[in-house]
Amino acid sequence: MWTIQGALMSLTLLAGAGAVALDGPFSNYQTKISNSPRNPVYPIDSVDKMETDAMPNVDMWMHKKTVANKNNNCTLENAAIRKEWSDMSETERQAYTAALKCLMKLPAKSDKTRFSGAVSRYDDFVAFHMTHAMQLHDNVHLFGAHKYFVWLFEKALRDECGYTGYQPYMNYDRYAEDPGNSPLLNGNASSMGGNGAPDPSYKGVPQYGRTPNIIKSGGGGGCVTEGPFADMVVNLGPTSMATGSKLPKNPKADGTGPNPRCLRRDVNRNAAMGATNAKAYSLLQNTEMNKFYDQLLGSPVPKNDPYPWGIHTAGHYIAAVDPGGDPNTSPGDPLFYFHHTALDRLWWIWQMQDPTGRLYDVPYSNATMPMPMKGRSTDTQDAQNDTNPLETMVDMEWLGPPIKLFETHDQLGGNGGQFCYIYV
Ligand SMILES: *[C@@H]1O[C@H](CO)[C@@H](O)[C@H](O)[C@H]1NC(C)=O
Numbered sequence: 001m002w003t004i005q006g007a008l009m010s011l012t013l014l015a016g017a018g019a020v021a022l023d024g025p026f027s028n029y030q031t032k033i034s035n036s037p038r039n040p041v042y043p044i045d046s047v048d049k050m051e052t053d054a055m056p057n058v059d060m061w062m063h064k065k066t067v068a069n070k071n072n073n074c075t076l077e078n079a080a081i082r083k084e085w086s087d088m089s090e091t092e093r094q095a096y097t098a099a100l101k102c103l104m105k106l107p108a109k110s111d112k113t114r115f116s117g118a119v120s121r122y123d124d125f126v127a128f129h130m131t132h133a134m135q136l137h138d139n140v141h142l143f144g145a146h147k148y149f150v151w152l153f154e155k156a157l158r159d160e161c162g163y164t165g166y167q168p169y170m171n172y173d174r175y176a177e178d179p180g181n182s183p184l185l186n187g188n189a190s191s192m193g194g195n196g197a198p199d200p201s202y203k204g205v206p207q208y209g210r211t212p213n214i215i216k217s218g219g220g221g222g223c224v225t226e227g228p229f230a231d232m233v234v235n236l237g238p239t240s241m242a243t244g245s246k247l248p249k250n251p252k253a254d255g256t257g258p259n260p261r262c263l264r265r266d267v268n269r270n271a272a273m274g275a276t277n278a279k280a281y282s283l284l285q286n287t288e289m290n291k292f293y294d295q296l297l298g299s300p301v302p303k304n305d306p307y308p309w310g311i312h313t314a315g316h317y318i319a320a321v322d323p324g325g326d327p328n329t330s331p332g333d334p335l336f337y338f339h340h341t342a343l344d345r346l347w348w349i350w351q352m353q354d355p356t357g358r359l360y361d362v363p364y365s366n367a368t369m370p371m372p373m374k375g376r377s378t379d380t381q382d383a384q385n386d387t388n389p390l391e392t393m394v395d396m397e398w399l400g401p402p403i404k405l406f407e408t409h410d411q412l413g414g415n416g417g418q419f420c421y422i423y424v
């Protein structure tokens with residue numbers, strides 16, 4: 001309970017710690033969060049706790065932005081909430097999968113001559129990722145460009161398919177021990193679909209330079225037969241980077257031609273165990289962006305660890321075979337969006353431990369990576385300026401308007417206020 005004495009005491013403590021004495025909360029975010037309950041089956045874990053514990057910080061930071069009129073009308077009260085899959089009701093989960101299926105039925109807007117295999121609006125996003133994988137994954141863009149990519153996907157679900165919720169994320173730890181029996185992948189009507197049929201020729205995903213050096217198959221590998229995506233038609237790919245076994249070849253060498261086939265998966269505990277709560281918590285202890293980034297990607301290689309993949313790789317292979325296991329066409333399995341939203345959340349939790357200090361941190365921003373997301377800023381002065389990655393453009397071409405990288409770093413007011421969401 002708050003008492004006057006308690007409040008004075010904490011002000012004194014804050015002052016003693018050298019912090020500015022401010023009385024929060026400045027917004028009603030606590031009510032907002034408590035109106036978005038978590039699933040009691042899963043206890044709050046240490047990463048959830050870091051997220052919750054950062055909220056007074058976030059609230060104070062938003063208050064300062066608002067006072068300075070720099071919040072672009074985004075407030076903690078009007079921010080959207082992205083939820084964990086199991087925290088959504090079954091009705092909400094089925095509304096999400098229905099919206100995905102709607103997007104898979106709407107006609108593509110991408111260039112038909114360049115992507116003869118892109119049939120649907122859903123495929124438009126796959127087409128972008130498969131032709132921009134290098135730029136999307138360079139050090140500078142990994143976080144920001146994926147944030148924008150996922151946000152545009154969420155916007156398409158909402159604007160074009162009448163979805164009223166937001167993009168879910170997965171808390172890997174909830175499913176890591178037994179993904180095949182989880183609400184995410186058990187194959188029932190409110191899951192994201194089930195495992196692929198057993199295919200003994202699918203061995204897993206090689207991991208060169210690691211011990212073990214393969215994410216061994218979890219026993220699947222074939223077509224998904226249960227759940228909302230049992231009848232899904234995959235169109236684009238595979239590309240030369242595909243990991244699946246005996247996949248039907250694409251008529252075009254770069255995988256952009258039409259190649260209708262089933263969704264193949266391997267629900268895989270060996271992968272999921274590389275993204276447990278202990279690993280996410282350890283990741284979040286890094287105070288330097290470069291170390292945070294490296295550890296996310298599994299560098300340096302963990303020793304004496306049966307699952308030494310790094311969370312980025314682990315999350316991709318929780319069920320991926322085709323197209324999910326192909327680094328180019330991975331958004332062709334809708335689980336891609338759960339994973340990259342989960343990474344976006346980890347980045348946000350990391351940033352929010354020190355909003356002013358960490359918001360615009362870019363990994364290895366000193367490296368001279370010749371990988372702008374299609375050119376520099378159109379601003380003449382910036383066009384000559386290769387020294388500031390935050391000024392580079394993130395150009396999503398047929399998916400959405402180009403924006404500067406720094407706009408993608410702030411999910412509470414970035415992109416002219418269009419980004420305005422929190423995670424619960
Ligand atoms: C904020 O809201 C006001 C009032 O609705 C509007 O005039 C203004 O353009 C908005 N600003 C931004 C950045 O969206």
Ligand SMILES: *[C@@H]1O[C@H](CO)[C@@H](O)[C@H](O)[C@H]1NC(C)=O
Pocket residue numbers: 090181182183186188189190191
């Ligand atoms: C699907 O499985 C989950 C997790 O076991 C369960 O909570 C839910 O009731 C099931 N829903 C349906 C529609 O079968």
Ligand SMILES: *[C@@H]1O[C@H](CO)[C@@H](O)[C@H](O)[C@H]1NC(C)=O
Pocket residue numbers: 290364366367368
């Ligand atoms: C960039 O920074 C990293 C880490 O601090 C360092 O190892 C590397 O040598 C630097 N590269 C350049 C080009 O300065």
Ligand SMILES: *[C@@H]1O[C@H](CO)[C@@H](O)[C@H](O)[C@H]1NC(C)=O
Pocket residue numbers: 381382384385386387388
């Ligand atoms: C380039 O960007 C850096 C970092 O923001 C800035 O200090 C510098 O003045 C810019 N140079 C030009 C020519 O705009």
